[in-house]
Amino acid sequence: DMILDQKLDFVTKGLSLKLKGSYNSSYGTTKVASSSKAKYTPVITENGIAYRKEGSDTQTSYSEGGYSKARDWYMELALNYSRKFGDHNVSGLLLYNQSKRYYPGGTYDYIPSGYVGLVGRITYDWKSRYMAEFNAGYNGSENFAPENRYGFFPAGSIGWVLSEEQFFAPLKKVVGYFKVRAAVGMVGNDRMGSNRFLYLPGKYSYGSGDGYYFGTNVNNKKPGAWEASQSNPDAKWETAVKQNYGIDFNILNERLSVSADYFIEKRRDILVSPDYLPGILGMTLPVVNVGKTENRGFEIQAKWNDKLNDDFRYWANFNLSFARNKIIFKNEVAQNEEWMYETGRRIGSRSMYKFWGFYDETADKRYQTEYGRPIADHGMTLAPGDAVFVDLNGDGVLNGDDATRDIGFTDIPEYTAGLNLGFSWKNFDFSMQWTGAWNVDRMLSEFRRPLGDTNSKALLLYQYETTWRSSEDTFTAKFPRASNSHASNNYRGTDLYLINASYLRLKNVEIGYNFDFPFMKKMKLDNCRLYINGYNLLTITGFDWGDPESRQSDRPNYPLTRVFNIGLKVGF
Numbered sequence: 001d002m003i004l005d006q007k008l009d010f011v012t013k014g015l016s017l018k019l020k021g022s023y024n025s026s027y028g029t030t031k032v033a034s035s036s037k038a039k040y041t042p043v044i045t046e047n048g049i050a051y052r053k054e055g056s057d058t059q060t061s062y063s064e065g066g067y068s069k070a071r072d073w074y075m076e077l078a079l080n081y082s083r084k085f086g087d088h089n090v091s092g093l094l095l096y097n098q099s100k101r102y103y104p105g106g107t108y109d110y111i112p113s114g115y116v117g118l119v120g121r122i123t124y125d126w127k128s129r130y131m132a133e134f135n136a137g138y139n140g141s142e143n144f145a146p147e148n149r150y151g152f153f154p155a156g157s158i159g160w161v162l163s164e165e166q167f168f169a170p171l172k173k174v175v176g177y178f179k180v181r182a183a184v185g186m187v188g189n190d191r192m193g194s195n196r197f198l199y200l201p202g203k204y205s206y207g208s209g210d211g212y213y214f215g216t217n218v219n220n221k222k223p224g225a226w227e228a229s230q231s232n233p234d235a236k237w238e239t240a241v242k243q244n245y246g247i248d249f250n251i252l253n254e255r256l257s258v259s260a261d262y263f264i265e266k267r268r269d270i271l272v273s274p275d276y277l278p279g280i281l282g283m284t285l286p287v288v289n290v291g292k293t294e295n296r297g298f299e300i301q302a303k304w305n306d307k308l309n310d311d312f313r314y315w316a317n318f319n320l321s322f323a324r325n326k327i328i329f330k331n332e333v334a335q336n337e338e339w340m341y342e343t344g345r346r347i348g349s350r351s352m353y354k355f356w357g358f359y360d361e362t363a364d365k366r367y368q369t370e371y372g373r374p375i376a377d378h379g380m381t382l383a384p385g386d387a388v389f390v391d392l393n394g395d396g397v398l399n400g401d402d403a404t405r406d407i408g409f410t411d412i413p414e415y416t417a418g419l420n421l422g423f424s425w426k427n428f429d430f431s432m433q434w435t436g437a438w439n440v441d442r443m444l445s446e447f448r449r450p451l452g453d454t455n456s457k458a459l460l461l462y463q464y465e466t467t468w469r470s471s472e473d474t475f476t477a478k479f480p481r482a483s484n485s486h487a488s489n490n491y492r493g494t495d496l497y498l499i500n501a502s503y504l505r506l507k508n509v510e511i512g513y514n515f516d517f518p519f520m521k522k523m524k525l526d527n528c529r530l531y532i533n534g535y536n537l538l539t540i541t542g543f544d545w546g547d548p549e550s551r552q553s554d555r556p557n558y559p560l561t562r563v564f565n566i567g568l569k570v571g572f
Helices: 166-171 363-371 461-466
Strands: 002-007 015-034 039-045 048-054 061-085 088-102 113-126 130-141 150-161 175-189 203-205 226-229 238-251 256-272 288-307 312-329 355-358 387-389 415-425 428-438 441-443 498-500 503-514 527-541 563-571
Touching: 130 175, 166 175, 355 363
Parallel strands: none
Antiparallel strands: 002 015, 015 061, 039 048, 061 088, 088 113, 113 130, 130 150, 150 175, 175 238, 203 226, 238 256, 256 288, 288 312, 312 415, 355 387, 415 428, 428 503, 441 498, 503 527, 527 563
16 A cells, blocks of 8 residues: 655645555465264164264365466546635545456456546535535446446535524523534445346357257257347346434533534436346346336434542443335336335335134134134145234235235344443542344344254254143144144244344443552553453343344354453553
């Protein structure tokens, strides 16, 4: 990495030039040593316990592979200007950047990927009371045709410190600082997975296995080429317009400071691979700009900082955020029922069957009483303990038309919160951090069925305790009877396996003591602190299948590690 920072005050005061460049190169290889060991299984015989040998010991063998290489460079040239004229503060920036990455992977790994961009920013404030900023980016991407290659992304913000106004003076004793602000801007995205050069002509495939059958009862293909994929020369930047409106204020002699924001994000021309055309086309469809989504929410931060006397200080920082998104438009295949569409629902909403109860000798009568119709045909003869699902459209057959997206939440929590607490008393200090999230669900996958999806894994205790075993469990069991023959029914996607993953976690706690020995000054020892801390000490949740904070908790994984540390920190 190299940086050149040059002041240009000889041209005009406040002007400077900055040149930055970096270059990275790496190469990797993996060496593997492997061997096998015999295993012995105890077997009871007439003569006592014998051991049956399985496998054998082998010599260690070595192999080498997993070769990798990478190389990239980046450079930017920036012209900065910052100047104060009396009560007026003005600053500006003009920056050009360019980058290139070699061996990017994928189909075109031999072609480096590159980006260029031009950024401009102007800021102004008067007495730090009225503030305004405008910035814009002009970026180029390799993924689009020349006429769509560059995107212009402007943004602007304004701020007003009302507490500096004369009319606010009567409130200054209560509210020491009050500011309102607003910002609107546009950003862009040019990526759609690993796809590159979205505008290039479609690909054709011609190989030994390619071709067509001509005539009837013909078993041999005639060699030929077929359209492997199509391109979209009109592909362009995906955009998102973001709005943010907020206030900041301090009260109670600046002991309490609060920031509150309301935000809106509207994404348009989202790059997606269409799934609304029939497979008879026989090719991979091109990436198109067709999606629309919206995200709204708020964020609140509150900080309290106070002291009881010169020896005791305490503080508390709290934050809360809420965000709810919705798919405004997705060019979906026509569905038979309204509840099957993703459009109008949360991003990542799940399609699932609505669980009604477990089948027993009274199930038909109870279902008839509740819905006014018999239990739908589940594609098999239901046995006691099997799961029964709601026939949403009432056609008497349980199929994909009865799967709805109107149940539960997604893997992304709508609410997240955090709380930091602490105090210091003389040489002691203490702090703790709590985090939490709610309005979030996890869909169990591996944990749905006893013995796992291979029927050879461990039987977990909760499966033994909560699986339906007799008619006495009809109203108390959480999961259907264990059955391989009815697995397609009992272990299908349903809210029966949708688990609330809300949690409250004590993330960390730390206690410290700062020593102040007389000999420290002679040793020129500035500080000496002994501390003890712990991480992931406590989690309060109804989700017992792993870490509720992890999006991978629907399958078996290692439990979250609880960590304790003790240390001594010294500084000279």
